[in-house]
Amino acid sequence: MPVASEVLEGTRLLYIFNLLKANVVRNRRTMTVVLLIPEEAEDRTAVQLKQLARTTDLLFRTDIPGEWGLLLPMSGASEAKGFLNRLFREVGEIKAAVMEVVHPDVELKAALEKMRTVAGKEEQVSIVVDPEFKRLPEEVKVTVLDPDDLFREVLGTALGQLEVPNVRLDIRTFKDGQSFLESGWARSAHPHLVVMNDLLPRQNGLDVLHTLRAMPNDEKFIILMMTRRQSEEDMTYGYESGADGYLTKPFNLRLFEAQVKRLFARLWS
Known part of the structure; x- marks a missing residue:
């Protein structure tokens, strides 16, 4: 990979x-x-760009004389503006535009053309937002595992009503561990939230937990265990076996919804 x-x-x-x-x-x-x-002092701008850029930032020149650019991997618009503020202190105000790339169909040539049309027109740093190329929603599988029919229905309905940016939830519920594992529902590559009781018929929650964590690409699973027992020893064993969190029944549904939203938000942090 190139350096700055x-x-x-x-x-x-x-x-x-x-x-x-x-x-x-x-x-x-x-x-x-x-x-x-x-607009002037192009050479000085180039020197300062090389000095200020991190080794992970990629410096480039366009086909238009005098234009410079940077690709900032794993950085958002706010970080880019911070970089530009440091640059401006060294070389003075110049026209600049910033665009986040989150869509697979964005082409560099088209992005640069759009950025040229707005650079320096309203603010020192113009942020380009193209509604045509916003982040695509990602399918996330959700499983609720609980032997209680009513509780399973309530929790599944609550999850189905969640509005999470960039996420499309596909929800299924199961009353026992064996039917879940035999269904093939856990085999796709999609991110997968599993909310399950630790005590289940036919195959209990800890057995399901061990099976999921033994699967290839097991990091796709976010696993929340539900329990009525408050044994620190049991919870410690669950965490050591790969659980991401514990919910002690009965729990507040609104707090649970907030926790799930936060977990999904971390996917794009």
């Missing part, structure tokens, strides 16, 4: 951009493109 002192151009720039964009979509990250249009 290397200047990308042409086909190599497009290759690196597309490589980073694929990683953005696959790993639910954000990449930011920064476009700079120095």
Whole structure:
């Protein structure tokens, strides 16, 4: 991977951009493109860019003389603005635009053209937001495992009514561990929230927990255990076996919903 002192151009720039964009979509990250249009002292701007950029930031030149840009992997618009503020202290005010890349169909050429149309027109740093290329919603599987029919229905309904940005929930409920594992529901590559009672018929919660954590790509699972027992020893064993959290029954439904929203928000943090 290039370092900050290397200047990308042409086909190599497009290759690196597309490589980073694929990683953005696959790993639910954000990449930011920064476009700079120095009106004068271009050489000084280039020197300062190389000095201020991190080794993970990628410096590039466009086909238009005098234009410079940066690709900032795993950085959002606010971090890009912070970088530009440091640059402006060194070289003075120049036209600049910033665009976050979160959609697989964003093309670098089109993004740069859009950024040129707004750079420096209203503010020193113009933030470009293209509604056509907003982040695609991601399917997240949700499983509720509980032997109580009414409780299972209530919890499944509450989860179905959650409004979570960038997430489309696909919810199924099961009353025992064996039917869940035999269903094949856990085998997809989607992120998967499992909310299950520790005591289940046919195959209990801890057995299901061990099975899920033994699967390939088991990090896709977020596993919350529900229990009526408040044994520290049992909970410690559950955490050591791979549980991500415990809910002691009865629990407040609104607090549970807030906790789930926070867990999903962390997917794109």
